[in-house]
Amino acid sequence: MTRTIKFTKMHGAGNDYIYVDTTRFPIEHPEELSKIWSAPHTGIGSDGLVLIGTSDKADFSMRIFNADGSEARMCGNASRCIGKYLFDYGLTSKTKIMLDTLSGIKVLNLHLADGKVNSVTVDMGIPADEPADYDGKGAKPMKEQPIEVDGERYAGTTVSMGNPHLVIFVNDIEDVDLPVIGPKLENHPLFPERINVEFAQILGEGKIRMRVWERGSGITQACGTGACATAVAAFLTGRAGRDSTVIMDGGSLNIRWDIATRHVLMTGEATKVFDGEIELID
Incomplete structure (x- = not known):
């Protein structure tokens, strides 16, 4: 039997995904469909x-599958786009939405212009260390640690923002051969579940330039949780304050690590690209 699935393609800072409302268009085997459709x-x-989808704990739920079919626990850019999708398509009239994800419930605060969402602030929660047994005696939480690839040593900070990140600061980000080093770090033996990799350069005045190799997707234009992890790592290593603008290939995000709540707040745009239909053979 053939069914027509309606979808919307959206992006946050160039990080683009296919969005499907499963309350109207139920989907089985999303792992395979993500590989095919992506x-x-x-x-x-x-x-x-x-x-x-629906949730018995929040207003709505989100599941996200990478281009290789693997399921991610969280995506900052996708959560902002979901906020815009829900409001602009009339699924909710709320401007504060509780979103159920595999990394917990996230709070979306929608910012409107002319009756539509033009940006969203996401409460990304409290950052944590992403364990990595660097020295055989246990990880040193959220501090720079050495990691070696092909005889070259890097100083990386592991941060979890609902999914795992390795942040490496460099003097010149253009010198990084990301297509070569990215997959090697993603699949490093230190990270049996693989890891997202961010290279970052401090530009000054609260600005950080970042490029990302995403676990399961490769090079992407932006990564919301990666931008948060980079801002956290920059603060922890004394490179930046609690407010940063993270500049990625596809756009910029404003990241604030609130001193009172210890929560990371991410603000950025959400953009609809187009609506479409695709035939699905059950």
Whole structure:
């Protein structure tokens, strides 16, 4: 049997996903569909597939699948886009939305212009160390630690923002051969579940330039949780204050690590690209 699935393609700072409202269009085997639909030449083309659903703990739920079919626990850019999707398509009239994710319930605060959402602030919660047994005696939480690849040593900070990140600061980000080093760090033996990799350069005046190799998707234009992890790592290593603008290939995000609550707040735009339909054979 063939069904027509309606979808919306959206992006946050260039990080683009396919969004499906599963309350209207139920989907089975999203892992396989994400691989097929995300393909740039034979599919829709995206960094992955995002499913919007119901929740008995929050207003709505989110499941996110990378372009390789693996499921992610959280995505900052996708959560902002979900906020815009829900409000602009009339699924809610709330401007404060509780979103159920695999990394817990996230709070979305929608900012409106002319009756539509133009940016969203997401409460990303409290950052944590992403364990890595660097020295055989246990990880040193959220401090720079050495990591070696092909005989070259890097200083990396592991941070969890609902999913795992390795942040490495460099003097010149343009010198980083990300297509080569990214997959090697993602699949380093220190990280049996793989890891997202961010290279970052401090520009001054609260600005940080960042490039990302995402676990399961490769090079992407932006990563919301990665921007948060980078801002946290910059503060912890004395490179920046609690407020940062993280500049990525696809755009910028404002990150604030609140001193009172210890929560990381991420603000950025959410953009609809187009609506579409695709045939699905059950």
